[in-house]
Amino acid sequence: MRGFFRISVFTALAACTSLPEKPFLSEKDLTEVQAVLKRDFHARGSATLARLEPDAVQNACNLYANAPPEPLIKQLEAAELAAIRFPQGSLIGDWKNGQRIAQSGRGMQWNDGPKDVAGGSCYNCHQLSREEESYGTLGPSLLGFGKLRGNSPEMQKYAFGRIYNSKAYNLCAQMPRLGHSGTLNEQQIKDLVAYLLDPASPVNR
Amino acid sequence: MADPMKIRATVKGDVADVRVLMVHPMETGQRKDTSGSVVPLHFIQEVSVRVNGKLVLEGQISQAVSRNPVFSFRLKGVKAGDKLEIAWLDNRGERSHSDAAIA
Amino acid sequence: MLRLPVIVLLLGSLATTGAIAQSAKQEIEKYQRMIADSSPVELFELQGEALWKKPQGPARVSLERCDLGLGAGVLKGAYAQLPRYFRDADRVMDLETRLLHCMTTLQGRSRDEATKRVFGTEDAPSEMEYLSAYVAAASRGAPMAPGAAHPKEREAYALGKKLFFYRAGPWDFSCASCHGEQGKRIRMQDLPVLSTPAAARPVVATWPAYRVSNSQFKTMQWRINDCYRQMRMPEPNYTSDLTIAITTYLTVTGRGEPYRGPGTKR
């Protein structure tokens, strides 16, 4: 036990200190890369060339190696938050459907058909329930998310917003903006909120 | 005629390690192709291994064996230069046969 | 006062989770060793050899006189020195780009015909896949030493590096989104931090590779293409400078280890 202790503390420290090299892309670099993308990509299926157009969030995160100056972060986060369309009433949908969405890695790819239902790819990066052992670790574990935080209206709103547009809360977060990008619709996000917050959901059992 | 097999047989002492690769789709009858139609059941059922003409090992297999099957066996009492023959027969009656010298 | 036990508890649970993750990692490594031991990759090499020697195109010639960088027809060790700058084409080329060049110049085939189906299926692997297996296999044991001295090679490396970290598309992903942090995984798949030599080396030394999950042989052009698909981006043009730049950046970062592919992946 003691051995494990030391190892995990050490690993945790090592992970914090040995971040890989992150180059600082200049304005000129961004212009160059954008020109290369426009030249060397073609549209396929639903993946049109319009997707290459950068927005303010991407520009800021690229230009400052994911750490823009604080005022810029505040300004852009506020704009992202303001653009979230929060539905009225309860934000808790059907956790069972939420589980299917969390499991599915489909959607928005050029090989996805127009009738294919998109997923949230949640398990690719997060641990969510004990039942599913094949979970990714790029994001934090969300095991017991609702059990730890409750399911108050404020918490529902936070969970909904975070899934809809993670950049409104953490500007250069690695998590996709699942609502903002049109990957998931309002009902699907509500179902994911239920999966996270419903006491009956495997996340909280 | 099916694609060739790839046989590797190396002897150490009097025991030979044999590895054989076969080209076969090993269709389970449950997979759908890109157009959405079910690919019919198609798999190797029998595999036989002979040394200098004598049957030493026989396998019956199902569609649960992976695509492009790879088998490893061990033969004893053999020496370099012995002739190894491996053959398979699938559920459609197609056959393949390859031989190799033990090295 | 109250905080300490909570921290101890938390650390304790972290340690247990760590131990489970550690054993899972070891088991997956064992799985990967076992599938590599019994991989059908040699079958692709055999078919590739037949295609390499088969006369094709209007010129009715084989690829046996193709210059992969070490002289016409020299296969041994040629893959290990790619991508590299080719004077006759005045550009940096990776394996598939160079093969395509030989198909159009030596065999007289049109680019359209030669690239009609570059990524195969489990039922019908492509010519490029077979050829990549064969050519790469002829570099087994040779240290990976892609071109990194010519100005155009340096240019490709620099562009590849920028592309690696550039976030774009509807999901705001860059290559580094998944391959940027040590010890992370997607589902059960470990993610190498490809911007670091230590993590890039074993990857560079084993691509192209056979994928057991779909029984297909996968080339490096496919690898880049499929990452962009999963990044929800449009599709990169086959053998475009962009794809070669990324491959150059990854290969130069991971150079030095003897080639031991074509590999076998989950």
Place this chain on the structure above:
Amino acid sequence: MNRRITLKFTAALAACLLFPLRAIAAWNKEAFQSKTAADALKGLGVGASTESKDIAIDAPQIAENGAVVPIEITSNLPNTKSISVVIEKNPFPLAAKFEFGEGALPYVKVNVKMGESSFVRVVAEAGGRFYTASKEVKVTIGGCGG
């Protein structure tokens, strides 16, 4: 071109001449088409069997993908005549049966498909009796799943 055809023809002919008859045992349809492990064993003629530590199964505890699960089996039981592999949760559990004649060691390595996590049961026949061992393999999800 001509030579190729001749070669192929000769090989095909040789295959027919060398293997004109089924060898020792024909494919056991009843056992292979069984949908439960118990029926498959019955189809193989396996009655009572004893758990044995003399059967070594080397398989990964976690397979990143069910399409290829390598399984390596060694029997240390004297006079092992056959080794059968049963994947309990597969739709058709019996995956393979190998019979060893004089000149073959009771060892085999084979890649199998597994639809889901399951116990892999191995039954060895030695000296007219049946022995068994099993190992659990967890099938997981490897990549992005898209």
